[in-house]
Amino acid sequence: MKLMNDKYSVSPGNVFYLMYISLVGIGIMNFQQKMILPNGSENDGWISIIIAALLILLLTKMMYVVLARQDIKKASLVHINLRYFGRFFGLMINWIFILYFILGGFVWFQTYIQVIQLWLFPNVNVWPLSLLIISLIYYAVSGGFQSITAICFWGTLLLYTFILPQLYYITPYIRPSNLLPMFNHNLSQYFFTTREFSHEFISCIILLAVYPFVQNPKKSQKWAFIAIGASALIYLIYFFMSYMYFSLGELKITLWPTLSFIAMIELPVLQRMEYFIVAVFLLKILAAISIGIWASCHSAKLMHSIRPSRFLLVILLIFFVCFIFREPSSTAILQDFYSHTGEILVYLYVPLIFIISLIGKNSGKTEAKGNT
Amino acid sequence: MSTSPSMPNDSISTFDQFIDLCSRSNDFVTANLNINSSCTFIAHYLKTLVDQSHLEQLIHSLQNPHDAHEIKSLDQLKQYNPFEGSFVTNDLDKIESSVFGGFLLIQEEHKSDAFLLIPITGKQGLRTDNDTDVEFSVVGPKIGFIEDIDTNVHLVRMQLRTPRLIVRELTVGTISKTKVVMMYLDGIANPDNVSMMEARIREIEFDIILDTTQLDELITDNHNTPFPLFTTSERRDRVVFALISGQIAVSTDGSPYFITGPSTLFDFFLSPEDYYLPWVLGSFFRVIRITGVVFSLFASALYVALLTHHYEVIPKELLGRLIYSRQNVPFPPVLEALVLEATVEFLREAGARLPSRIGQTLGIVGGVILGQAAVDAALTSNILIIVVSLSALTSFVTPIYKMSNAIRFIRFPMIILAAMWGLFGIAVGLSFLLLHLSRLESLGSPYTVPFFPLRAKDLNDRFIRAPFSLTSNRPGYLRPPFLKRYETPKKQRKKSKIDEEGYV
Numbered sequence: 001m002k003l004m005n006d007k008y009s010v011s012p013g014n015v016f017y018l019m020y021i022s023l024v025g026i027g028i029m030n031f032q033q034k035m036i037l038p039n040g041s042e043n044d045g046w047i048s049i050i051i052a053a054l055l056i057l058l059l060t061k062m063m064y065v066v067l068a069r070q071d072i073k074k075a076s077l078v079h080i081n082l083r084y085f086g087r088f089f090g091l092m093i094n095w096i097f098i099l100y101f102i103l104g105g106f107v108w109f110q111t112y113i114q115v116i117q118l119w120l121f122p123n124v125n126v127w128p129l130s131l132l133i134i135s136l137i138y139y140a141v142s143g144g145f146q147s148i149t150a151i152c153f154w155g156t157l158l159l160y161t162f163i164l165p166q167l168y169y170i171t172p173y174i175r176p177s178n179l180l181p182m183f184n185h186n187l188s189q190y191f192f193t194t195r196e197f198s199h200e201f202i203s204c205i206i207l208l209a210v211y212p213f214v215q216n217p218k219k220s221q222k223w224a225f226i227a228i229g230a231s232a233l234i235y236l237i238y239f240f241m242s243y244m245y246f247s248l249g250e251l252k253i254t255l256w257p258t259l260s261f262i263a264m265i266e267l268p269v270l271q272r273m274e275y276f277i278v279a280v281f282l283l284k285i286l287a288a289i290s291i292g293i294w295a296s297c298h299s300a301k302l303m304h305s306i307r308p309s310r311f312l313l314v315i316l317l318i319f320f321v322c323f324i325f326r327e328p329s330s331t332a333i334l335q336d337f338y339s340h341t342g343e344i345l346v347y348l349y350v351p352l353i354f355i356i357s358l359i360g361k362n363s364g365k366t367e368a369k370g371n372t
Numbered sequence: 373m374s375t376s377p378s379m380p381n382d383s384i385s386t387f388d389q390f391i392d393l394c395s396r397s398n399d400f401v402t403a404n405l406n407i408n409s410s411c412t413f414i415a416h417y418l419k420t421l422v423d424q425s426h427l428e429q430l431i432h433s434l435q436n437p438h439d440a441h442e443i444k445s446l447d448q449l450k451q452y453n454p455f456e457g458s459f460v461t462n463d464l465d466k467i468e469s470s471v472f473g474g475f476l477l478i479q480e481e482h483k484s485d486a487f488l489l490i491p492i493t494g495k496q497g498l499r500t501d502n503d504t505d506v507e508f509s510v511v512g513p514k515i516g517f518i519e520d521i522d523t524n525v526h527l528v529r530m531q532l533r534t535p536r537l538i539v540r541e542l543t544v545g546t547i548s549k550t551k552v553v554m555m556y557l558d559g560i561a562n563p564d565n566v567s568m569m570e571a572r573i574r575e576i577e578f579d580i581i582l583d584t585t586q587l588d589e590l591i592t593d594n595h596n597t598p599f600p601l602f603t604t605s606e607r608r609d610r611v612v613f614a615l616i617s618g619q620i621a622v623s624t625d626g627s628p629y630f631i632t633g634p635s636t637l638f639d640f641f642l643s644p645e646d647y648y649l650p651w652v653l654g655s656f657f658r659v660i661r662i663t664g665v666v667f668s669l670f671a672s673a674l675y676v677a678l679l680t681h682h683y684e685v686i687p688k689e690l691l692g693r694l695i696y697s698r699q700n701v702p703f704p705p706v707l708e709a710l711v712l713e714a715t716v717e718f719l720r721e722a723g724a725r726l727p728s729r730i731g732q733t734l735g736i737v738g739g740v741i742l743g744q745a746a747v748d749a750a751l752t753s754n755i756l757i758i759v760v761s762l763s764a765l766t767s768f769v770t771p772i773y774k775m776s777n778a779i780r781f782i783r784f785p786m787i788i789l790a791a792m793w794g795l796f797g798i799a800v801g802l803s804f805l806l807l808h809l810s811r812l813e814s815l816g817s818p819y820t821v822p823f824f825p826l827r828a829k830d831l832n833d834r835f836i837r838a839p840f841s842l843t844s845n846r847p848g849y850l851r852p853p854f855l856k857r858y859e860t861p862k863k864q865r866k867k868s869k870i871d872e873e874g875y876v
Contacts, residue, residue, distance in 0.1 A: 010825065011825060013826065014825070014826075116796060120681075120682070120794065120795065120796055121681070121793075121794070121796070124793075129793065129796070132793075132800050133800075136800065136803055136804060136807070139804065139807055139808075140807055143807070143810075143811045146810075146818075147807060147810055147811050149824075150806070150807070150810030150811070150820070150824045151803075151806070151807055151810070153810075153823075153824045153826070154806045154810070154824070266687060267687075268687070269686075269687065269690060270685055270686070270687070271684075271685060271686070271687050272682070272684055272685045275682050275685050275795050276685075276795060278795075278796075279794075279795035279796045279798065279799035280799055280802075281799075282796065282799040282800065282803055283799065283802070283803050283806070286803055
């Protein structure tokens with residue numbers, strides 16, 4: 001039985017790119033900052049990265065269990081909420097998710113433009129830039145799920161081909177002794193760092209919306225896990241690189257550690273490689289924003305049969321208006337708000353529906369039996 | 373009859389009207405054909421369309437005394453004439469298209485209810501030398517196609533000696549009634565692709581098909597893209613290779629080009645020559661080609677971006693050279709680059725329209741003198757001349773001309789984006805390009821396959837030309853019903869010499 005035309009769905013392996021793009025955000029440029037004292041665990045932050053990754057792995061497994069226990073035609077975020085929370089509360093939760101995805105997109109959008117302003121063009125007029133990015137988002141999302149997956153693929157590829165090889169040039173300058181002494185922080189500091197760092201991973205909830213568009217979705221679980229592993233690895237690499245490159249004192253005053261140490265690379269024809277990284281990162285940010293917006297458009301379609309192309313235009317208009325009238329200080333507030341909402345949604349909502357689904361009827365199995 | 377929307381309606385309802393209309397042209401001949409005493413035939417034909425020697429042959433054979441007195445009707449005439457494909461009809465539509473296709477029209481005197489049509493089409497004026505002028509290769513066959521479709525099909529059939537090679541003839545064009553030929557290997561090309569291609573050709577509403585490339589645009593998946601979605605080729609080996617991989621080839625009468633599809637982006641970077649060289653060299657040339665294209669896309673844009681916005685990216689030794697070379701140039705880098713790039717385009721366009729002998733002169737005047745003078749007059753910098761001419765050069769490394777056009781076109785928006793937003797502008801261009809490529813489809817299958825959607829098994833013959841031991845399967849993205857191309861010999865473990873050597 002085929003649920004969806006191959007023209008609209010993607011093969012299980014593509015879950016890797018989708019998850020990877022959601023997990024590795026713009027935070028990779030400054031996550032080291034969040035691990036600084038007084039509350040952070042500084043050079044022991046790698047423990048927090050591993051713990052956070054394991055936690056997300058557990059939550060992803062929960063999501064897969066929940067999804068597997070749904071009727072295969074209704075295995076999506078929208079239907080799950082409608083099923084378990086009733087029509088009224090279900091719709092409400094769905095709208096929270098829609099707004100949450102849009103907010104996430106906006107936060108990345110804003111942060112990225114801020115990075116461009118900081119690193120590339122301090123005096124640039126930003127609204128043409130935002131319009132450019134918004135039109136790219138429109139082009140990506142209007143192409144449907146396959147074009148989103150494509151941009152995720154290119155984003156992942158570029159991240160690896162552009163950024164990882166550059167670390168080779170950093171290695172002569174690193175001082176492993178910066179990591180010592182190990183385990184010299186107290187438990188509350190570890191807890192704080194883990195909590196702060198796990199904010200990088202909260203977009204993993206996108207899986208619930210993406211799931212129905214994957215062929216043989218149950219097979220994709222492996223790829224989602226690999227994506228979590230790969231992103232944890234990327235964060236670990238950057239963590240170690242920056243903590244070994246900078247001393248703690250330097251890190252405290254370095255706002256964008258990743259970009260700062262990449263700035264040291266000098267090739268015979270080029271230097272200041274962070275210019276390229278910031279520019280190419282557009283592809284990654286574009287992908288991350290597009291998935292979120294696609295998910296909200298699609299959820300709106302499932303709930304109220306709103307035409308996604310119209311809804312997309314409305315969202316982008318909101319983006320533009322919000323961006324034009326934003327306060328300089330709002331970036332950090334929005335970011336905080338987004339992180340804390342995400343915390344609730346990921347760490348409370350996912351286990352909640354996991355437990356409910358375990359208690360409730362397993363519709364996934366009966367469906368499978370009915371087929372055979 | 374003849375109610376084609378593209379022509380005024382002549383409203384021919386009788387045969388006599390048709391003859392009257394035709395007689396307005398002086399090359400329309402009406403003659404009596406006396407074969408024997410018992411009956412007289414009247415022949416009509418366009419003398420400019422028929423082959424005189426065929427006509428003589430026909431008359432000669434009909435005057436054979438043994439047969440002559442037996443011919444009393446059109447049907448008997450049809451039996452005795454030596455040409456294949458003659459038929460009797462009274463359908464005016466058919467008569468019109470046949471007469472204007474070089475058929476001889478024969479009627480019995482005083483009778484106009486049935487007509488015999490004999491094909492004696494002349495093929496004078498067609499090119500017969502079939503060198504591959506456009507897609508030249510140093511190694512390998514130099515057999516290309518010509519403007520005659522039958523010869524082209526003959527050329528392909530000579531290499532694919534199998535009944536599985538299906539040739540479908542279709543007619544396209546309300547006025548030109550051009551014969552379109554669709555070829556594929558039955559059981560190897562995906563049937564869905566075949567039916568989709570046929571449906572698209574049948575749906576075409578157009579008056580005159582002048583070239584296969586026109587057909588390309590009429591059946592394409594996306595009209596608003598500079599990228600060619602079907603491979604265009606005049607080389608026989610290329611078309612045969614496409615057929616054997618499971619693609620479909622289409623050509624029209626009067627065009628030396630075949631289009632093959634479904635194509636992918638990387639098909640445009642393959643050259644048949646890759647397969648005639650050792651795989652190491654073939655791969656090397658392919659990598660050169662691909663890096664050349666990437667260079668061509670971004671070189672001028674990078675120059676503009678770095679010099680306009682981010683001079684700090686350039687190391688100080690190089691920056692010194694750049695400043696020295698640009699110190700007298702009064703223009704911003706973007707103007708400098710755009711003017712030079714445009715000059716290259718002017719040269720190419722003028723060179724393409726000129727006879728080759730004048731073209732050489734033009735190359736010297738344009739390339740050498742103009743470039744040198746521009747630098748001496750301090751209108752451009754030396755380094756930009758190097759960058760622009762290199763990127764012009766590298767844009768021509770793609771074996772398919774249509775693709776190199778697309779690449780040269782894309783450079784201009786890139787340069788403008790780079791001038792406005794520097795490296796960020798280039799990233800916007802790159803993102804748009806990747807998105808656009810990923811959204812493209814050729815005959816319904818994705819354009820960027822096997823990269824996205826990723827198909828690891830098909831990657832072996834894309835960036836590099838894999839050795840023949842690895843290419844025994846057809847590319848899977850074409851969804852061929854029969855995957856295996858040839859058996860690879862079983863690997864025998866090769867012992868290294870150091871293990872073997874010693875006394876016998």
